[in-house]
Amino acid sequence: AQSVTQLDSHVSVSEGTPVLLRCNYSSSYSPSLFWYVQHPNKGLQLLLKYTSAATLVKGINGFEAEFKKSETSFHLTKPSAHMSDAAEYFCVVSPTGNQFYFGTGTSLTVIP
Amino acid sequence: GAGVSQSPSNKVTEKGKDVELRCDPISGHTALYWYRQSLGQGLEFLIYFQGNSAPDKSGLPSDRFSAERTGGSVSTLTIQRTQQEDSAVYLCASRLRGSGEQYFGPGTRLTVT
Numbered sequence: 707a708q709s710v711t712q713l714d715s716h717v718s719v720s721e722g723t724p725v726l727l728r729c730n731y732s733s734s735y736s737p738s739l740f741w742y743v744q745h746p747n748k749g750l751q752l753l754l755k756y757t758s759a760a761t762l763v764k765g766i767n768g769f770e771a772e773f774k775k776s777e778t779s780f781h782l783t784k785p786s787a788h789m790s791d792a793a794e795y796f797c798v799v800s801p802t803g804n805q806f807y808f809g810t811g812t813s814l815t816v817i818p
Numbered sequence: 819g820a821g822v823s824q825s826p827s828n829k830v831t832e833k834g835k836d837v838e839l840r841c842d843p844i845s846g847h848t849a850l851y852w853y854r855q856s857l858g859q860g861l862e863f864l865i866y867f868q869g870n871s872a873p874d875k876s877g878l879p880s881d882r883f884s885a886e887r888t889g890g891s892v893s894t895l896t897i898q899r900t901q902q903e904d905s906a907v908y909l910c911a912s913r914l915r916g917s918g919e920q921y922f923g924p925g926t927r928l929t930v931t
Contacts, residue, residue, distance in 0.1 A: 738918045749821075750909070750922040757918055796860060803918060804868065806851070810860040 708733050710799050712809035720817045725769075725784040727812045729797035732778060739780045740798040740806075741771055750796070756780065767791070792816045820844065822923035824910050830929045831900055839895045839926045843912030851913070851920060852885055852895050856906045864908075867893065869915070900930045 713728040731737065741753040754765025761773040767790075771782045780797060797809040823842045831837050843850050852864040863877035867887045878884070882900075887893040897904055907927050911920035 740918065742922075749924045750911075750920075752919050755918050800918060804849070805863065805866065805874070806920065807863070808853075808861040 708737070708799055708801050708805075708807050710797050710807050710809040712795075712797050712812050714812050715810065716813045716815070718815040718817060719787045721789055722786050725782070725787045725791065725814065727782040727795050727797075727814065729780045729782065729809060730778055731780060731797070731799045733799055733801045735801040738800040738803060739771075739773060740800070741765065741769070741780075741782050742796045742798060744794040744796065744811075746793070753782070753795075787814075787816045789816050789818060822910055822912050822921050824908075824923040824926050826926060827924065828927045828929075830931060833902060833930055834899055836896065836898045837900055837928065839897075839908050839928070841893045841895070841910030841912075841923060843891065843893070843910070844914075844921055845891075846914065847912035847921070848890065848915045849913040850887055850893050851911045852893070853909045853911065854879075854906045855909055855925070861909065864895070897928075900928075902930045904928060905930045 709732050711730045739756040742750045743753050744750045753769050754763045756763045756773045763771050769784050794811045794813050796811050798806050800806045825840045848869045850867045853861040855861050865885045866874040882898045885895045907925040909925045910923045913920045
């Protein structure tokens with residue numbers, strides 16, 4: 707069975723401090739993994755994806771994620787939060803490349 | 819180029835009525851997905867079309883929900899005899915075959931009164 711667990715429903719950070727959004731997955735296959743961002747009243751946008759190449763994946767807007775197979779994790783990080791990073795973030799697993807399983811999302815608040 | 823478009827952007831309907839939601843995918847994208855996003859929830863998979871293959875309907879919550887995709891392009895999601903629990907944002911996404919990235923439309927916000 708495939709599933710995604712986003713460990714925090716809400717994360718609050720101060721502007722300029724690091725961001726860590728946690729994601730654990732379970733999959734019967736070697737999955738592809740994604741992070742999507744959803745800004746208020748906007749559509750979902752791909753931040754980054756892991757598809758069995760380098761385990762450290764760089765995305766847009768300074769975000770990174772590291773695939774750790776031993777920990778079945780794919781945590782999203784950013785060294786320094788910006789006000790514009792406030793949004794909902796979704797971790798997604800795709801076991802076969804056809805179906806996509808979304809986590810329940812993490813709401814990121816950035817405090818000025 | 820044009821992205822995924824959905825119409826209407828908002829729909830208010832009375833309980834028991836039927837509704838149709840439309841999705842225009844990116845031209846050339848062979849895969850098309852429908853998801854439902856309820857308040858404070860993640861995306862719930864509904865149905866997936868890939869080219870001319872039979873759709874994967876495993877996520878449809880009841881037989882009141884159906885979808886079709888005509889000519890491998892435009893898709894319509896139909897909800898019959900709507901219930902209040904159907905209120906949600908319905909998202910459509912398309913994907914190029916062989917690519918993992920889904921491109922999402924802006925969604926249709928459905929409110930059942």
